[in-house]
Amino acid sequence: MRRIPLEIKGVLAGATTSILILVATFAASGTYRSHVAQETETGRTPLTAENLAAKGRGLFFQSCAHCHGQDADGGEDAPSLLKLQISGAHMALLIQSGIKDEMPSFGKKYDAQDTAALIAYLKTLH
Numbered sequence: 001m002r003r004i005p006l007e008i009k010g011v012l013a014g015a016t017t018s019i020l021i022l023v024a025t026f027a028a029s030g031t032y033r034s035h036v037a038q039e040t041e042t043g044r045t046p047l048t049a050e051n052l053a054a055k056g057r058g059l060f061f062q063s064c065a066h067c068h069g070q071d072a073d074g075g076e077d078a079p080s081l082l083k084l085q086i087s088g089a090h091m092a093l094l095i096q097s098g099i100k101d102e103m104p105s106f107g108k109k110y111d112a113q114d115t116a117a118l119i120a121y122l123k124t125l126h
């Protein structure tokens, strides 16, 4: 269930802040590798690092793979995401805001948790 008390969809600043908090939380507790259940900051369904990344993988196939490749190894017009050098916060910003004339923004489509899932997936590609 995704009940968001404060409707943040579409509000870039709010979403970005939530993502930064999420990313910081994950980074600080090292949950990308652990099996510890992690509750998101909005108190929604607890997610383990594994199923967060699995969810992100699904979202990636829906929205990103046609440009970045099924294996995120690059497509005709978009670069490989396999060896990203950028931080999770930077990924969040790119996904939410897009890149002018290059990549669409997903700030309306994906909320903070979806974006965190995508980032968790991208981080498994390292």
Ligand code: HEC
Pocket (backbone or CB within 6 Å): 060, 063, 064, 065, 066, 067, 068, 077, 078, 079, 080, 081, 084, 085, 086, 091, 094, 095, 099, 102, 103, 104, 106, 118
């Ligand atoms: C319309 C095609 C397209 C789609 C869809 C798309 N991207 Fe991109 N993306 C690009 C292009 C092109 C670039 C490179 C832009 C540049 O280098 O200026 C890029 C760059 C990026 C980067 C930065 C790469 C780096 O090396 O710094 C990330 C991260 C990224 N995309 C993630 C995603 C994610 C996650 C999704 C799905 C939610 C997605 N993209 C969907 C075209 C796309």
